[in-house]
Amino acid sequence: MMMQRDMGRRRFLQLGSGIGLSAVVGTGLVACGGDSGSDDAGSATGGPGGNGQTPDGGGRVVLPTYQRFDGIEPDLPGDEHGVPDAYFSYPRPANPSTDGPPGSGGVVRAMFGITTTVPPAMGRNAHWQGLNERLGVELQLNMMPMSDYPTTFQSSIAGGDLPDLVQVAPTTPRLPDMLEATFTDLTEYLSGDAVLEYPNLANLHPYAWEHCIYNNGIYAVPMLNLRAPNNMHVRQDIVDAKALNGDPADAEEFFELCQGLTDDRANTYALAQPTAILNNFITRMFEAPVGWSADGGAFVNAWETEEFKAALEYTARLWEAGIFHPDSFAGANHSQLFRSGGVAMMAEGGLHYRSVLADEVPGLDLTFMAPPLADGGGYAPVVHGTGVYRLTAIKQGLDEDRTRELLRILNWLAAPFGTEEYLYLNFGVEDEHHTWDDNQGVPDPTDKLGTERTPVDLVVRPPVPVFDPAYPQVAERFYHHQKQVVPNGISNPTAGLYSETEDRSGQAFNAPVSDAINEIIQGRRPITDWDQVIDTWRNSGGDDARGEYEVAFEERVNS
Template identity: 35%
Template sequence: MISRRALLGGSAAAAAGLAGLSGCATVTRSTDIAALNRPVALPTFQRFDGPKPDLPLTHELMPDCFYRFPADPVQVTQGVPGDGSEITGTVQTSNPIPPTADRNPYWQELNKRLGSPLRLSITSASDWGSKFATAVAGDTLGDMFNVDGGFAYLPQFLEARAQDLTEHLSGDAILEYPFLANLSTESWRGCVYSGGIRAVPIQRGVMSSNLLLARQDLLDQFGVDLTSPDLDELIKAAVAVTDERKNRWAFAVPPTAALSSMLGLPNDWEVRDGRLVHSRETEEHKEMLGITAKLQADGLIHPDGISKQNQKVWFSQGSAVMTQDTYSSIQSFYRRNTVEGFAITLPLVRDRAGKIGRFLLGSPNNSIATIKPGSPERTKLMLRVLNWMAAPFGTQEYLFRKFGLPERHYTLNGTDPVLTEAGGSEVCLGEFPIQYLADGGYPVYFPGHPEAVDVAYNHLKAILPTAATKPVYGTYSPTQSTKGKILDSRMDATTKDIQLGRADLSSWDQAVADWRKSGGDAIRHEYEEALAIQGRR
């Protein structure tokens, strides 16, 4: 067993997070790929019979799309899920941390509706990794907690510190929790470790996919068409909108998502000639690096776009006409923006054959969350609470969870809830961190901006037929778990050096060779074995 001190020392230390865990006999199985990736019957999917989407589902991965919130949301739960006992938990948030329960009317009402007081330890997402490791070491995660997906030896940790939920959620057993059953089958794949369902998904689906966003209002102002550009047309448009003297650049950050589609890159990994190949091993990836380096050298990327992470501000204020973000970010851009006429478009980038480029989909889940081992009665209580938190769009439960109390936290614009200043603070900008314990599926819904729903829907309709999923999602590689963060950080550093002109493009070949030798080839082999065990290769 490894010491607590080692646990807190970083990535290798996270591997030591098994120190002091009860039931850690499985540590010796850390390289047993078959045991770690043993499949289990996934939960039965049963779609919630809620409001009909405003636009047709043209693809199995198409999220529900709504122009407006239903005028008469239905209450879909009876009574309260809790039993009066306190529930503790640990979560992250990407927004400012909300006021504590004693100063927060939203949280107080949440406790009433849960039927159990909820005491949360909330941490900024930027500090989440270290906070999680500290909480593991001190055994202070609580009754339910979001899980750091990069935590080393994650299956062993979950076996020791998380309730095995298989008997409660596998197959038709999940139907006792209908809102959890409304989550996609693919999202549950990311909750299976060592032959057991050990967590619930924080599902985002395709909404978490990175893509190119552009300010349509600025494009119109400059007379630039960016509807469906190929590489040359994208660069030409970038030159046209850039004016350094006016503090305006084409790109907030290197447009790697668009370039990946244009060049046909793998979605991290891809099977080529019978073996897994990582994107960074391909000539297309190296070409993408060369393009981004030239964009930077030509002054088309914000001068701080590679070294700093402030692209949301630059895009919102117009210092960058294009940025890279997710479908789900569209709502936050509209919610926070005060620029008159502000409008977002999603260019449909084309490859060199003139076809819509192969889009790289994000992971089905933002993260996962789980509960600590307990009695069958306590486990069912926790699952009832998580089920309540997953009530889907169009319900009264969802309306309260995301927008709080009428008049104090939101007012209505037609049937659409609009957060007040108190709602922004107390409801955490509509993203109170219980969404990292459980949440419903993420719809395409941007309150007050039905035109943005059309933009997202049309883009999804065009890209989904040929989009590429992550082929190793739902498998576990011990080497990736223990060495992946370090290896990836080295490759990221080389990437930035090339993009900033501090290293020649030719240095990429040696970096890839070092990555393979230091663990990349071992990761490949483990993923290949895992896929074979699960019958997916």
């Protein structure tokens, strides 16, 4: 929650610079990819789901049974913590994971925000038409930029005219009651073994399903995100050119690396996102909690800890040393700067590296950095997100047959890597949308795919694989980075718990703290003010939220 304001502003500005001065598509991805991570970490809204619990008995809804798709063997295997599978070739021929079109010939309407440009309309889009044919329905898709989506979503809800499938942001206010009042309770279709009728949905991780449970019912299907939603991206070519140590062992070595990467006369800096770097990297180095920590049921906010204060002080030191791009707080477009070499490192969402690679910047060599412990002695535990990027819910008032048809369609769309369906969804038809590269055994996209691909992966998607045929080396690095950081991660215990105070007025009592963080980093307020800031926060709502979380936490433990 605390990042939401920043996100809005940054997106505005990036769109602005996008229209005027850089590329729009890339910036859209920046905003969404990057912030999903921060949203996840600070999210307060959620259902009564838990982390890593197997809920049965006690009246709590049973999670969908997890049945991993084992159709093809990954080249580098992932794990149950959320390390993604990595592949270097695509099976040929690819086998289908479903039998025949799931639809019964009618129309299916869906509404969702997307992170790429809107593809051509159905009449002029062979990929979309082919999708209709394969699904056995006519898809009427209302797609729009992610930044426009919340407004459209709220007005559609208010107007009551909803399509069959609706994308829902996990940060939507009053989420539990809104879902219950507006969307279908899918518990009887998906809970426990019932989900096995839709094997591709049973292939979605249980930790993601946890975030589809609200008011003790399954109200949505998750759209998966990587488990470590934020990664430090490094321009290894710049690090190498300056002969620096790209694998710092502690806070001091990281500081030296940053100093080495900064040359303000040449307008190049090490970093550009003080708050994102603080929340996703530096707080990790100092081992502060993520959002809240639950110590035997007593909740402590990260802001209240000495670890956070130390991380904040360290970030202020970085700022004072001129390591951050001087327009960092004024909406400097870090992703663009990263491409141009204006900054050498950035914290970004999981798959954002793909859009960086897609721009084919000459000489750019991309690696990923795990945060070192501040005092040395190994790597720090990273932030575990919810593993969910968005949810997709089914509107209320449909009969059972229709609901099952929609679930079959979602099942088709969630076909995992290696299947015929996945190949079509992501690479289209051979010779039209891609050619086959026999050397590597991978599809090679044509320009037509780029324009036409219909991004229904923003409705539902399988577990995200690591598969970058054009950059197998970076893909392998990314896999190893994930394997290094994901098992060693911590998550926010409030993820999945609901606090009404946080939802209603969290923005109001958190904003002064976020503001103080910015001021302290920029040296306009001394770090000694911090305790006072936190006292105010406690009195103006922080303590109320704490109480509500503790109660909700206890209920979850006892159920």
